Amino acid sequence: MKPLRDGTLTKLEWEIEEIKGLDPSEIQKLGLDGSKLVKMLRKMIEIRTFEEKVEQLYVYKAALQGAAHLYFGEEAIAVGVCFALKGEGYVFSTHRGHGHALAMGISPKEVMAELFGKVTGVCKGLGGSMHVCIDPEKGAMWASAIVGSSVPIAVGAGLALKYEGRPEVAVAFFSDGATNTGAWHEALNLASFWKLPIVFACENNQYAISMPASKAVTCGRVAYRAVAYGIPGMIVDGNDVLSVYKATIKAKERAKRGEGPTLIEFLTYRMKGHGVYDKAEYRPREEEERWKKLDPISRFSKLLLELGVISNEDLKRLENEVKEEIEEAVEFSKKSDFPPFSMLEEVTFR
Amino acid sequence: MKPLRDGTLTKLEWEIEEIKGLDPSEIQKLGLDGSKLVKMLRKMIEIRTFEEKVEQLYVYKAALQGAAHLYFGEEAIAVGVCFALKGEGYVFSTHRGHGHALAMGISPKEVMAELFGKVTGVCKGLGGSMHVCIDPEKGAMWASAIVGSSVPIAVGAGLALKYEGRPEVAVAFFSDGATNTGAWHEALNLASFWKLPIVFACENNQYAISMPASKAVTCGRVAYRAVAYGIPGMIVDGNDVLSVYKATIKAKERAKRGEGPTLIEFLTYRMKGHGVYDKAEYRPREEEERWKKLDPISRFSKLLLELGVISNEDLKRLENEVKEEIEEAVEFSKKSDFPPFSMLEEVTFR
């Protein structure tokens, strides 16, 4: 914090880095080759296709029960962040975690089976939709259905990394609404206090259920809250996977240099309702239309087509492959068994 | 928040007003005449004398039990703030609340009797030292012994004032350590969200028990945290009662104009240990010496002597009067009865 003193005014200046609209020439600098770019696109399509299927299963087929919060529209963030981690990150997720799980390499089968409450699910059917991003061997460490609560836990992971001198980072995913919780505040302060290797990845999708971020985050931008912890803030086009990737690399490198946490605000849009049953009647339709034009998948596939990294046919093939994979996941889930009741006691205590 | 865009950097600028070193000529502008100034000094001396007595009773005479956190050294804040309220404020206090109680006009007798656990105490002996600033008829609304927890409650008082269109303000007193709690964050955000008439009065006395504010408040200054809520921040010489008074008037007027809350950081020093038994061995003695020179009472009495508002004899007389008053409070407390046990049930539910 470098306040400029000017009579009776302290002018507080804080630089918030913006990352958006990357020049295609930057792609190489980021170390991304064609095959990696296609993998990223494929993962985004996988998430989207998965969510479309989930919506169908809940809403139209009534085949699934409980809550499900779709990651639809936010794919660039999970994919950009998780690819940038390159296996050097431990991720903490939320109630809106299907995308995080898939981006961390958990298979659609395991995630889908979890939604079906089957023993083949990622949590053996005990967790359900809000807890799918859990597979410690893949770096998927926990998903909290309580908003804000996974953020202090991610801080603990960062603490462990620093304690053991490991060259990795912890990542806390959360959205705009979470930044108004007490847990979030305590977590960011503690992370800065100990200068921990953490990326605070805010998926500002503009809403917390029906509450607009622009109202509830009273300073207007989540990234500005970095000031309160003396840490760097970034504002990033969260619908551009390359901007997401670049920002995450920066924050990760900083963390690995021992310079502490970064708060990144990824701007995106929750393209669907809050949960599968919500029609989002509380928000203007033209706002939805505006964001639709920024759809992260069409933007990225358009870019890759333009760059010649992928052809139209390849893209179609890839889409079909993914579709099939998701159908298989559904079949797999249907055929799987429910967990035995006796399991409950076995897993309550270790 | 008016960010200046500059390429990929958002330069966030926020003005934090500083109030310190008032020119004596400002005194009149503040509407303070000699008699008011002397009253303020007298109240500061009352608090100091009270605390000296309390320390003696606990530490040397072992006449009192439990915890007691002295307001010693922070007198300018309670007095400056409460006098600026002019009866138009509702105050929420902390574990370190003797000064707040006395400044709000609760009698030394009632406060002292509370420390003795007597039925004549401000809480009939049930609350003790950490709950003395409670007398709703005087605007003393609650004192929480849980750090940070009275801040959201003060927000509720501000909400009630706005709801009823009343021209008063709520004041939350707290110290540096409280600003790291989740409750504090949620409270400030909510107050800004609803633009409530609240003065957030931070008594930054440099420590939370043994933890230096300079470390735990990770952005360096409590006032900078105003940025996170899009509200004005102020940094004020908390050992100068006139600066405190001026700052509070400003915040209060702003609140009354419907412009919402203000976060004021009053810089001061906890001149004694955290509690009566703490010798503060964790901090440098020269730091204590440095702050001793800024003692709010010697500074203010020196100023009033210089201005000729009070004479040396008057000051001595006043000091003696106060001393006697405190002695009387002790005698009164000793003579008072303990509350009857039957009272406990009567006051648990209304």
Add this chain to the structure above:
Amino acid sequence: MREITYAEAIREALKQEMQRDPNVFLLGEDIGAYGGAFKVLKGMLDEFGPERVRDTPISEAAIVGAAIGAALMGLRPVAEIMYMDFLPIATEQLVVQAAKMSFTSGGKLRVPIVVRTQYSLGRAHASQHSEFFPVWYMNAPGLKVALPSTPYDAKGMLISAIRDDNPVLFIECGLLYRNKGSVPEEPYEVPLGSADVKREGEDVTVVAVSRVVVEALKAAEELQKEGISVEVVDPRTLSPLDRKTITDSVKKTGRAVVAADDHKTGGVTAELTATIVEGAFDYLDAPIVRVASPDVPIPFSPPLEKQYMVWSDDIVKAIKEIV
């Protein structure tokens, strides 16, 4: 009499109290245009406007804290915590602050707040959106705890809660929202601290809480066919607890089953057992049987959740153990 749902009964209570008393207002997450997560507050924003139906950011501690502060100033806030699972975040405010204020101030303060919440067991919402732990609040003097099991009680008890000068935790049950029952149109009070004999019987007393009252009534119906006469007592509030009605019933029947949706160990059924032991030990012809949720978290997998829960069959089985 007109039949309406449990959710409608709650909405009607809020409406009528807000019409009666301008000091009553609502605050919580997504209670305005969204109408609350379960649409219990649908239409309230239109009727009362944003000053009295106040949406908040996600800040449970501040929601309850703000309610407390407003109550200290003379208003009568009704705060909503969307799921009981989020209440722990606000529990310091509710239990360590609100519940102790009258006491700690020697009686100077009053805190007339109502905190409404609901537990969602039975809706496949998994371990962090289904919990029910009323015993925490029962073991917190200074706080009243109300858990209506019928639309009638829901309306009357909510009205009483709003008019009460103490902090009241009002725990609704998500699975009951669509249950229908007779509810008078005019406002009325069901006093807090009065249990209700929901069905009279001779052979055994079932003391049941919230949703499980409905299961107990089903069990009673079923056992009647077998000639077993079951009395069902609904304490309605856990604090204050109407020990007399409970023990009077057991004195009459000589046998007791206590049943609730919370985990068994340390749960409300333990207190109900102890209450009966203290008040009717010499009348007991058999041990008291507890029926409650297992001591494990709540599973998502829908068939497991079903198996996990207390149903009328479990109560029938428990009764048969002792009759």
Add this chain to the structure above:
Amino acid sequence: MREITYAEAIREALKQEMQRDPNVFLLGEDIGAYGGAFKVLKGMLDEFGPERVRDTPISEAAIVGAAIGAALMGLRPVAEIMYMDFLPIATEQLVVQAAKMSFTSGGKLRVPIVVRTQYSLGRAHASQHSEFFPVWYMNAPGLKVALPSTPYDAKGMLISAIRDDNPVLFIECGLLYRNKGSVPEEPYEVPLGSADVKREGEDVTVVAVSRVVVEALKAAEELQKEGISVEVVDPRTLSPLDRKTITDSVKKTGRAVVAADDHKTGGVTAELTATIVEGAFDYLDAPIVRVASPDVPIPFSPPLEKQYMVWSDDIVKAIKEIV
């Protein structure tokens, strides 16, 4: 054997575990140079340095949250919450997060954290610095709850807690810190989930928790003079609860008093009562008597606090009611 205090026993357990296992570290408020609010951790910073004895800002939720995250990564954090009254702020982390992680993940996660706290009843710290509410945590599956009553148990149970792969809430009693007792110098474990018969007797069983065990032993001593033989059972952990030891004792004596420092209604004495009813009803020759704190907050006024608390006299009186 060497006698040391309860506080020293705790410090020794921490020291020895930290020497043994580099993954064990401490975090909390004022635990470094300050040595903890009650000096339990005095000297730890000097011995282990600031990486392993970590002072934190006032952020109870983040303290427990950080412990959880570190544990998920393989460390074994011991977090301190200075007073039990502050634990509600961190309870969502402890109960809704930590306690449910192994379960919710289908067994994939383990959370070996210890959260140490202490209750300060009896020290004139008033309503917000004296509370004791173990039942909240007893009613929270997935969490173990340990409450040692002697220096010996304090050391052995803390070592067990640190080595346990589950989250453990370790509740110390401020009034016991200076109590002395025999404690072996070498590390040893007292298994969590095993009650201890602290004194054998024939006529009546007193099941007592934490500080009240000491009072129960005094009462037993006193009643021996009158020819009444009292057995004192200390459950030591409330979760898991060693029901067998408790009910075996009651089966032997036929009479039971249950006693603890928490509020009576919905407190642990309710569960102890229900446990006895379930396991030894047919052996009971008299009603079970509860001895607990009144259902009112804790008063500051020292003589009132004294009167408020459970002492050996109260236990004597309760025993005499049923013997």
